[in-house]
Amino acid sequence: xxxxxxxxxxxxxxxxxxxxxxxxxxxxxxxxxxxxxxxxxxxxxxxxxxxxxxxxxxxxxxxxxxxxxxxxxxxxxxxxxxxxxxxxxxxxxxxxxxxxxxxxxxxxxxxxxxxxxxxxxxxxxxxxxxxxxxxxxxxxxxxxxxxxxxxxxxxxxxxxxxxxxxxxxxxxxxxxxxxxxxxxxxxxxxxxxxxxxxxxxxxxxxxxxxxxxxxxxxxxxxxxxxxxxxxxxxxxxxxxxxxxxxxxxxxxxxxxxxxxxxxxxxxxxxxxxxxxxxxxxxxxxxxxxxxxxxxxxxxxxxxxxxxxxxxxxxxxxxxxxxxxxxxxxxxxxxxxxxxxxxxxxxxxxxxxxxxxxxxxxxxx
Amino acid sequence: xxxxxxxxxxxxxxxxxxxxxxxxxxxxxxxxxxxxxxxxxxxxxxxxxxxxxxxxxxxxxxxxxxxxxxxxxxxxxxxxxxxxxxxxxxxxxxxxxxxxxxxxxxxxxxxxxxxxxxxxxxxxxxxxxxxxxxxxxxxxxxxxxxxxxxxxxxxxxxxxxxxxxxxxxxxxxxxxxxxxxxxxxxxxxxxxxxxxxxxxxxxxxxxxxxxxxxxxxxxxxxxxxxxxxxxxxxxxxxxxxxxxxxxxxxxxxxxxxxxxxxxxxxxxxxxxxxxxxxxxxxxxxxxxxxxxxxxxxxxxxxxxxxxxxxxxxxxxxxxxxxxxxxxxxxxxxxxxxxxxxxxxxxxxxxxxxxxxxxxxxxxx
Numbered sequence: 014x015x016x017x018x019x020x021x022x023x024x025x026x027x028x029x030x031x032x033x034x035x036x037x038x039x040x041x042x043x044x045x046x047x048x049x050x051x052x053x054x055x056x057x058x059x060x061x062x063x064x065x066x067x068x069x070x071x072x073x074x075x076x077x078x079x080x081x082x083x084x085x086x087x088x089x090x091x092x093x094x095x096x097x098x099x100x101x102x103x104x105x106x107x108x109x110x111x112x113x114x115x116x117x118x119x120x121x122x123x124x125x126x127x128x129x130x131x132x133x134x135x136x137x138x139x140x141x142x143x144x145x146x147x148x149x150x151x152x153x154x155x156x157x158x159x160x161x162x163x164x165x166x167x168x169x170x171x172x173x174x175x176x177x178x179x180x181x182x183x184x185x186x187x188x189x190x191x192x193x194x195x196x197x198x199x200x201x202x203x204x205x206x207x208x209x210x211x212x213x214x215x216x217x218x219x220x221x222x223x224x225x226x227x228x229x230x231x232x233x234x235x236x237x238x239x240x241x242x243x244x245x246x247x248x249x250x251x252x253x254x255x256x257x258x259x260x261x262x263x264x265x266x267x268x269x270x271x272x273x274x275x276x277x278x279x280x281x282x283x284x285x286x287x288x289x290x291x292x293x294x295x296x297x298x299x300x301x302x303x304x305x306x307x308x309x310x311x312x313x314x315x316x317x318x319x320x321x322x323x324x325x326x327x328x329x330x331x332x333x334x335x336x337x338x339x340x341x342x343x344x345x346x347x348x349x350x351x352x353x354x355x356x357x358x359x360x361x362x363x364x365x366x367x368x369x370x371x372x373x374x375x376x377x
Numbered sequence: 378x379x380x381x382x383x384x385x386x387x388x389x390x391x392x393x394x395x396x397x398x399x400x401x402x403x404x405x406x407x408x409x410x411x412x413x414x415x416x417x418x419x420x421x422x423x424x425x426x427x428x429x430x431x432x433x434x435x436x437x438x439x440x441x442x443x444x445x446x447x448x449x450x451x452x453x454x455x456x457x458x459x460x461x462x463x464x465x466x467x468x469x470x471x472x473x474x475x476x477x478x479x480x481x482x483x484x485x486x487x488x489x490x491x492x493x494x495x496x497x498x499x500x501x502x503x504x505x506x507x508x509x510x511x512x513x514x515x516x517x518x519x520x521x522x523x524x525x526x527x528x529x530x531x532x533x534x535x536x537x538x539x540x541x542x543x544x545x546x547x548x549x550x551x552x553x554x555x556x557x558x559x560x561x562x563x564x565x566x567x568x569x570x571x572x573x574x575x576x577x578x579x580x581x582x583x584x585x586x587x588x589x590x591x592x593x594x595x596x597x598x599x600x601x602x603x604x605x606x607x608x609x610x611x612x613x614x615x616x617x618x619x620x621x622x623x624x625x626x627x628x629x630x631x632x633x634x635x636x637x638x639x640x641x642x643x644x645x646x647x648x649x650x651x652x653x654x655x656x657x658x659x660x661x662x663x664x665x666x667x668x669x670x671x672x673x674x675x676x677x678x679x680x681x682x683x684x685x686x687x688x689x690x691x692x693x694x695x696x697x698x699x700x701x702x703x704x705x706x707x708x709x710x711x712x713x714x715x716x717x718x719x720x721x722x723x724x725x726x727x728x729x730x731x732x733x734x735x736x737x738x739x740x741x
Contacts, residue, residue, distance in 0.1 A: 035450045037452060037453060037454045037455075039454065042432045042434075042437075044411070047408070047434065047436070047437075050432070050434065050437050051434075051436050051437055051440045052440070054437045054438070054440040054441040054444070055440040055441065055443070055444040056444070057441060057444075058440065058441040058442065058443065058444030058445040059444040059445070061445065061446065061448070061450070063449070063450055063451070063452040063454075063455070064441065065431065065452065065454055065455045065458065066431065066432040066433075066434065066437055067429065067430065067431055067432060068406045068414070068430040068431060068432035069430075070406075070411065070414065070415075070430065072411070072415050073406075073411075073414050073415055073418045073430055074418070076415045076416070076418040076419040076422065077418040077419065077421060077422040077428065078422065079419070079422065080418070080419040080420070080421075080422030080423040081422040081423070081425065082425065084425070085427070086399045086425070086427055087427070088401060088427040088429065089401060089461045090401045090403065090427075090429055090457075090458050090459075090460075090461035090462045091401075091427070091429045091458075092461075093454075093457035093458060093460070093461045094429065094454050094455075094457060094458040095454075096454075096457070097453045097454035097456075097457045098454045
């Protein structure tokens with residue numbers, strides 16, 4: 014076994030999920046995740062945890078959903094499994110990213126609604142989602158398999174402790190700040206973050222961060238104004254979106270266009286009231302991610318990018334008891350912060366040309 | 378997908394497990410059982426059942442057990458999953474039948490003890506175990522993969538309704554009978570079955586039968602006397618046993634030998650008080666099984682064989698509240714009932730030369 018698979022498992026179990034002796038763990042094993050599941054099982058055995066492994070297969074789900082008639086009942090056994098679990102480790106590993114392409118959308122939605130309690134029980138645990146490289150995922154990224162493996166492990170096997178410390182500096186600036194300005198090619202946008210709390214998403218439940226890899230600092234902005242161009246290509250609902258350009262006024266999108274995929278962008282924006290506003294401002298800080306691969310899990314963490322999400326805000330960013338922007342959607346869009354860009358908080362430059370003010374070579 | 382996989386799934390779901398709308402089902406997917414899991418998911422979707430798929434991997438279990446320190450805690454989440462389930466479908470499909478060969482036996486036993494409640498909860502459901510052909514299983518059987526697939530489906534895709542009706546005839550003879558005599562090459566054995574109930578093991582929970590394939594009638598004998606030679610080769614605890622020969626007196630083994638594997642036979646017989654007595658007399662009646670493959674699940678169902686098990690008796694064969702022969706072991710040994718053999722009940726020949734009295738060509 015590739016040593017990096019063992020390192021991945023140990024990072025997942027120790028740094029991300031903080032598994033301890035006696036923890037009751039559910040491991041959700043994707044179709045192509047067998048090797049990672051074996052390494053995770055060894056790590057869980059060493060820590061004295063009690064795992065149940067669930068087979069999380071897109072092809073099994075497709076077959077079930079296509080054969081079903083839409084009237085889904087409860088699944089008390091599945092609910093009980095997650096209600097009794099301390100942690101849920103999801104090892105994503107698709108063997109075909111189009112495996113469920115022919116499942117009717119309303120069928121999937123009916124199933125999700127019927128299993129909402131199961132999903133909520135899962136989110137009530139110390140859950141972490143990660144990804145094991147497969148040829149299908151490499152293909153989606155347009156990369157050779159071995160190169161994609163290198164990419165995944167570079168992104169995942171970071172010195173998380175030191176990245177968390179670095180990200181804490183940006184979190185402090187956001188927590189104390191009021192007005193954010195983002196300036197880059199095709200973008201001059203102002204957002205307010207006063208009274209909001211930034212999350213240091215350091216790939217660990219100890220940081221309220223549930224993805225491995227992670228490596229972003231995000232908060233919930235309001236009163237957005239100006240123009241933003243998203244030059245990192247995205248796949249939204251299976252459709253490619255390039256160079257989306259949004260104009261905000263008084264916190265709301267008033268105009269939009271895209272070089273490609275403007276129709277799906279329109280669909281997203283017109284979903285509901287909340288989908289015309291931003292739910293998230295995030296700053297990618299993971300230097301192991303050096304290119305977009307079409308998977309938000311990675312792309313939004315890429316160092317030297319900023320992402321904004323149309324739709325729902327995360328409660329963690331809001332004062333206790335207050336709810337932020339609400340919407341059925343949360344769609345991330347990403348822009349590069351390279352040469353000529355700057356990120357300002359209350360008029361002070363925090364990042365210029367993709368370099369933070371605590372980094373060597375930063376030029377205020 | 379091979380049509381036989383779909384037929385297998387439908388037989389499992391409909392005939393064996395009797396799945397109905399709204400049933401909460403756990404599907405345990407062996408490492409090589411993906412295709413059968415997909416077919417089972419489709420069948421469960423059609424019937425409106427609610428499945429959870431568990432990944433049942435020998436390699437995952439090996440990694441976990443080898444890393445653990447032996448002090449296993451409870452697994453309340455796993456227990457809850459099975460306690461809330463109506464049915465458990467186990468799709469065995471080993472990719473390496475030696476996958477757990479280097480797990481210390483005491484570690485496995487400690488784990489089994491710690492999960493005894495989970496095992497019991499599973500047995501309290503309408504559980505069915507079946508097997509999906511893999512190359513590893515073909516290899517164990519000494520067969521080419523395609524030939525092994527043919528073998529498995531011939532054994533599994535029977536006309537179960539008509540076999541159940543045929544087996545009911547032997548069950549009636551056993552239920553009414555008192556003394557059984559088995560005569561074949563190297564064998565002349567007398568057993569008593571008075572007051573015992575035979576099980577018509579027709580591969581369905583409706584018949585108290587939990588294996589697919591099945592196809593045997595079995596009961597719990599006592600007061601065995603005489604000699605029996607088991608000419609079907611067996612693998613017991615990983616060791617080959619050939620031509621085991623047991624001598625019984627007053628229900629107890631008093632002498633034994635084997636052409637190969639006598640040491641493991643001795644181990645079994647000397648386990649405890651109950652391991653010197655028989656717990657089961659079974660008659661194989663599945664004509665789809667035309668050769669031994671080294672797997673008891675199949676071998677003991679082979680038409681034209683009789684098997685006897687040293688050790689524990691099944692409660693289903695005993696009068697309500699009464700317990701039969703008790704032992705930590707239950708080890709099946711098989712003998713061919715071919716040319717020159719006869720099976721008598723109370724002096725009447727029920728089977729001669731491998732042919733039952735209700736079959737064409739039977740010669741009383």
